[in-house]
Amino acid sequence: MAFKKHSVLPGFNLSLGYTLLYLTIIVLLPLSALLLKSSGLTAHAFWAVVTEPRVLASYRVTFGASLLAALINLFSGLLIAWVLVRYSFPAKRFIDALVDLPFALPTAVAGIALATIYAPNGSMGELLAPLGIKVAFTPLGIVLALTFITLPFVVRTVQPVLQDLEVELEEAASSLGATRLQIFWKVILPTLLPALLTGFALAFARAIGEYGSVIFIAGNMPYVSEITPLMIISKLEQYDYLGATAIAVVMLVVSFGLLLLINGLQWWSAKRLGRR
Amino acid sequence: MSRLLAALLTLALATPVLADTTLLNVSYDVMRDFYKDYNPAFAKYYDARFKDKLTIQQSHGGSSKQARAVIDGLEADVVTMNQSTDIDAIVEKGKQINPGWDKKLPNEAAPFSSLQVLIVRKGNPKGIKDWNDLVKPGVQVIVPNPKTSGNGRYTYLAAWGYALKQAGGNDAKARQFVTDVFKNVPVLDAGGRAATTTFMQRQIGDVLVTFENEAEMIAREFGRGGFEVVYPSVSIDADLPVAVVDKVVDKKGTRKAAEEYLKYLWSPEGQEIAAQNYLRPRDAGIAAKYAKQFPPVKLFGVNEFGGLAKAQKVHFDDGGIYDQIAAAIAKK
Numbered sequence: 001m002a003f004k005k006h007s008v009l010p011g012f013n014l015s016l017g018y019t020l021l022y023l024t025i026i027v028l029l030p031l032s033a034l035l036l037k038s039s040g041l042t043a044h045a046f047w048a049v050v051t052e053p054r055v056l057a058s059y060r061v062t063f064g065a066s067l068l069a070a071l072i073n074l075f076s077g078l079l080i081a082w083v084l085v086r087y088s089f090p091a092k093r094f095i096d097a098l099v100d101l102p103f104a105l106p107t108a109v110a111g112i113a114l115a116t117i118y119a120p121n122g123s124m125g126e127l128l129a130p131l132g133i134k135v136a137f138t139p140l141g142i143v144l145a146l147t148f149i150t151l152p153f154v155v156r157t158v159q160p161v162l163q164d165l166e167v168e169l170e171e172a173a174s175s176l177g178a179t180r181l182q183i184f185w186k187v188i189l190p191t192l193l194p195a196l197l198t199g200f201a202l203a204f205a206r207a208i209g210e211y212g213s214v215i216f217i218a219g220n221m222p223y224v225s226e227i228t229p230l231m232i233i234s235k236l237e238q239y240d241y242l243g244a245t246a247i248a249v250v251m252l253v254v255s256f257g258l259l260l261l262i263n264g265l266q267w268w269s270a271k272r273l274g275r276r
Numbered sequence: 277m278s279r280l281l282a283a284l285l286t287l288a289l290a291t292p293v294l295a296d297t298t299l300l301n302v303s304y305d306v307m308r309d310f311y312k313d314y315n316p317a318f319a320k321y322y323d324a325r326f327k328d329k330l331t332i333q334q335s336h337g338g339s340s341k342q343a344r345a346v347i348d349g350l351e352a353d354v355v356t357m358n359q360s361t362d363i364d365a366i367v368e369k370g371k372q373i374n375p376g377w378d379k380k381l382p383n384e385a386a387p388f389s390s391l392q393v394l395i396v397r398k399g400n401p402k403g404i405k406d407w408n409d410l411v412k413p414g415v416q417v418i419v420p421n422p423k424t425s426g427n428g429r430y431t432y433l434a435a436w437g438y439a440l441k442q443a444g445g446n447d448a449k450a451r452q453f454v455t456d457v458f459k460n461v462p463v464l465d466a467g468g469r470a471a472t473t474t475f476m477q478r479q480i481g482d483v484l485v486t487f488e489n490e491a492e493m494i495a496r497e498f499g500r501g502g503f504e505v506v507y508p509s510v511s512i513d514a515d516l517p518v519a520v521v522d523k524v525v526d527k528k529g530t531r532k533a534a535e536e537y538l539k540y541l542w543s544p545e546g547q548e549i550a551a552q553n554y555l556r557p558r559d560a561g562i563a564a565k566y567a568k569q570f571p572p573v574k575l576f577g578v579n580e581f582g583g584l585a586k587a588q589k590v591h592f593d594d595g596g597i598y599d600q601i602a603a604a605i606a607k608k
Binding site: 240 | 424479
């Protein structure tokens, strides 16, 4: 006597079907077009394009700068989220809204603004120049632009989790004799870890694909401050569609691999915490 | 996908218009000011002669990027570019323009030309007079990226041609010379406009190399007080070609208007508007009238390099001489 199992939530087939259809049209279709196009290259030619020294240098710049920017935002994002959730102070709403600004601003505007401020004759650049620090038109400028662009990710993923975190937990730990450091390491951080990792992954992925803001501040010197998206654009300028797709496929595969890895980590840390 | 996007874009551009005939002119960045003056003048002439009210729409961007949009399906009636290779690309890749477009109009279909000049700071503090001053140590040169910008490619070729024309000049020496010029480049912007911003707004560099007509734009934008134009002893003749997009005009039935639109560029009025925008006219009479603003400069053409298509292949394609130069500079 087998009964058909019914989920508590009805409409599983319908909603899953819709999800798959939607993802196929919005995400998979353009991506498979990309892969299909790159299959016009022989394996040998593909390898030659994606391992050209100048392209290799651009991977280092793009992935290195994105990693740095995501790491910076991992720490500063946590701090900002903490301040916004745990304390109340005047103009808190205003500062909260400020966090989202990098999302709303066209990236080219952000790039031009940063380049203007950090150029040797800009207001910040003037202060840093005597110290021998050059930001605009160096790899440091790329990190700066990417940090700006990806700031909201960590803040916005950590904030709701932090809001749900009951203060009673910390009080209980404290009454059981835990030091402040222990509370942070053993109570707060494990709870926040999945959210932190999600924010980090989002920031990292966004930074890898960023073009508009970086291009104005990078200086675009070959082998030094050329990002991979620029290599794609410069291939397109030569009407080399196949070469451009080849590099795009490499970025896609590497980014997807990294995201998968981070998602795995996040899943593992959530499981360890006993959630689902 | 990009075809769809282009189609949507054209649709968005075209819907609100209720004129008899609409032309779309796809052009490059620094031609904005010229066509702003030329389009109303032509529409007036066309209406008087053919009793047809024209609406002319403009699209501007980097020359190669614009050509790519046309290849991908942007329905341009005419293209007005800064390099014949961009129109050739539409002929070869998109097949929207028939071969032989450069024979259908005079001057190989280039109604006017420009050349590369040196723009220096007021008073010329570094004493820059000619191309060989760009390789001096301590001189910073602002040039857009030859990989992504026609403007940058012309500068590269101008410097190369200058070195060739010196006593005992040969390809090896020219290559060394161009390497030395690019060694002094601190920022490679993606396009001509961005390079202008770097030089004028961020005050980076001692000399900006760009088109002569861009110098006039700088004067209008930033005032005439901040810079000086230096004409080098020799420069490259940059022909700015135009073409009718055959496939589109035959489909839309706008061939007559499009052809008249381009032909009128050679009329005295068209040539005068060009001269007013600091584009060197072909018409001898107009050229004489504006001689004061166009100092005579010894010019060589891209035929020195076997044509633009060959120069692109030898110098600028991936693995070409410019890439080798960039690699050599990065190693130092």
